[in-house]
Amino acid sequence: MLSTSQKVLLLLGVVLFDYLFWREGGGVNMLVFTVFILVVQFVLLPRHAAVRRSGYFWLMVGGSLFGAAMMAVYGSAVAALACMASVLMLLGYVNQPHLKLVLYALLTAANSLAQAWLRVLQSVRPPRNAGAGVRRGWFYGRLFLVPLGILGAFHLLFAVANPRYDALSGQVLAQLGEWLAQLLPDISIGHLLFISLGFLVTTGVVVAVPVYYFADHESRFGEFIRRQRDRVASFGVRRPDFSFRDTRMLDLRKEFLAAAAVFGLVNVLLLAVNAIDINWLWFGFEPAPDFDLAQFVHEGTYVLIFSILLAMGIVLWFFRRNLNFYQPGLPWLRWGATVWVMQNAVLAISVGLRNYYYILNSGIAYKRIGVCFFLLLVFFGLVTVLLKIWQRRSAYSLIRLNSLAVYAVLLLLAAGNWEVWIAEYNLQGNFPSIDAGFLLTMPGRALPTLLAHRQGFDTTPHLTTEDEYGNAATMTAADAQKRLNVAVANWRAHHEAQTGWQGFTYADWQAYQQLGGHE
Template sequence: MNPVIPLSEDSDAASMSSVPAASLSTIQKVLLPLGVVLFDWLFWREGGGVNMLVFTAFIVVAQLLMLPRHAAARRSGYFWLMVGGSLFGAAMMAVYGSGAAALACMASVLLLLGYVNQPHLKLVLYALLTAANSLAQAWLRVLRSVRAPRNTGAGVRRSWFYGRLFLVPLGILGAFHVLFAVANPRYEALSGQVLAQLGEWLGRLLPDISIGHLLFIALGFLVTAGVVVVVPVYYFADHESRFGEIVRRQRDRVASFGVRRPDFSFRHTRMLDLRKEFLAAAAVFGLVNVLLLAVNAIDINWLWFGFEPAPGFDLAQFVHEGTYVLIFSILLAMGIVLWFFRRNLNFYQPGLPWLRWGATVWVMQNAVLAISVGLRNYYYILNSGIAYKRIGVCFFLLLVFFGLATVLLKIWQRRSAYSLIRLNSLAVYAVLLLLAAGNWEVWIAEYNLQPRFRSIDVGFLLSMPGRTLPTLVAHRSQLDAAAHLTTEDQYGNATTIPAAAAQQQLNVAVANWRAHHAAQTGWQGFTYADWQAYEQLKN
């Protein structure tokens, strides 16, 4: 019997350190600390603006530097589309600093990382999931690649080993701390006091560092590690490789004595099943076309020509309820078409022409229904002004029209559901970039302060970003001329306020914003729109 030799801590550490781990390249070792320092310098206690443009440029340059000259990503149109989208969204952040621009910039960067990871991907959603999966693993890959300095004693190596060993438990502890703090207010209060005392002690020890700053630096490390270190994720690329752009006919065959030959009885049964499916589809398209024709006839007669809301007519409820129901109806119609044209019904020659024309008429009628939804939204804007949801409905209808056009492609070109999802995902991304390019808050304020509106939601206008304040000041007289000025109380209920109170709230908002803007000495959170607004208010 072989003797059992106990392992010491040193031998355990040595055996663990002998496990192979991917080492960082020279360019990654340079970019990782540079990115962490840049992230902290650009974003610590700063708003979004030029800093987003600078850090996005760093990400794009880092990807181009790390990609080999003949890498597949360099030949991918999706990769270059996301490079342009990232820089465009970041540029709009430097101009407007809007939430739409921030969302477009961050989504474009994630998509860029996804297409760098798997250049052959086409689905936008799969690229996002691939990037998120890589980001979640990148920081662990970096920590595993870190080794203790050479020519050191056993004590240093042991401390290095256990220090790395406890990083994962500490991360899990932090996650549970956040969960318990959200669920238990008393625990949140006690833990807040402990962290505050720890922060005071750390502040006395290191005057320029705090707990919050350390956590922010850790966040910068997580972000930069995900940008610099690419962890290959093949699951979504492998799953996407099963799909095709065109629906293929599925031939049913059975094996007999090792030779595959057609079973004619089974084929006959399959033809009967296709005939039943055709009759069901024809019945659905026929009946719903008749029903939708009646609905469209009513809407065209009621909404399209000379619509005037009657006195006391609740236009808001009319728009909200009708819009949501009609949008759901359109999406349901698109889903039913996708279901019936998913497989061999595309090749059922006896009834395929009738089926295609019936589905085409249904799609066109849904386009008419979408126009009616747009008119409902238009009448609401015409009578009550613009809000964020009204803009969202307009862009959603653009996507609906595009989606209906792709459904026609599926009907007449036998496009697969994968093809439709790919095209519509790109359309959603294009709409996101279009939203990022707009100075929507200023346009909303200019429209809602027209003299023809007798009611003005002052609370809504004052809750928008500071770049709208010059527009509010320029239309100050409308606050005195309006018949009703409303705002929200602390419970979210709409209340009416006098014109003098609205003018006072505007003066306070202008003074606070000017003081806040003047107190900012750094350029990191600078946006052109804020600078322009400050100059206009100063003059």
């Protein structure tokens, strides 16, 4: 049964969700609702709850507030992702305070959220003085909720797969919506579905259904590798000369020879690759006029990144068990693996240089930014591999540390006003070709920058865009200037039409002021 506090917070959360997000964009409303979620957790948590002493819990509290604040500032998709991921992980750590892996916290929260609404509906009872007919109707009404949910899921699948079914079902739903509009003029089917979504979200926030599976699974792992000794008991019987222990040592020696061969041969091969890259890319690289830099960067970057990940996987494989304790060859093995890791760091620098040359010659795009941050994660991952080699850390420890690094990078991405920086850099007029269509579809906060650097459309020799089929097409400078003017007028009209404060962002307000608006 729900407590009185949970009932009040559940009702308040549904009303607040509807008020903040119905027909509104993301902005200050995300910050307000995130603060509500945090208040709910502190109200419902016991004063001496174990989760209050968890560093991961406080990390997610800070991450949730930071992501929500970035939503209020920029309203970007990556800020929304950072905020929602932080809140989900926060709920996961509240559910199971001893968790450490952020992925397991996410899965725990998602599992709890999927069950919470059913738990709430099961706890609701009809009034005690209700008649038998009311109680019977209440029972069958709850019984059919799950089939109705399954029916809705299959309806969506069939609507996507069959256009005729989609058209016919759309007509039926439209007629049902008209009937409902006459019955309840202020509520539509879409609004009812949105309120249902608010109920699902709020129940997951207010009601924590214990999920032990991921916490139990994580409890089997440790931070460091322990030596696995043989469990063969003699029971007073004399061991033969060639014992199981001797067999294990022989197996370790074979595994050591295989690892030494792999590290030795691949170090030589990687040394040749790095020598070529250093001589070709690191100093004085100048692409020829007919050199396909895009293909050079795309294919080379993907292959080299896969090579680095494969190398990290091989190190994890050889250093997973008792080879960490094979004293006759351990120093050689460690130094061979260390040299290989350092060479992979050099390889990662070469990937960064390829990306840099592409940006220098073709401008910035989302993928180029993604490659930069991915390389940061690669360098961090290589450092953790060194920790595994020299400190005998487990794969679980590496996953835990690198998951935290991924989360940190997500917060860094949320803090950036990337579209404004991309537009300012790409419209310098120094590039032979830019994707004008991409720039003209940027959010409203980038429009003042596009206007301030609009001469870049005229000075760039070749402007490209995508046609309705997704194929590359040419755009004239005059067409780009015209589309920019239309985009500014449409965005200003859209901004002025929004009277609510829920979707307010500081970047949009600042852009409106720079475009000559008055509020």
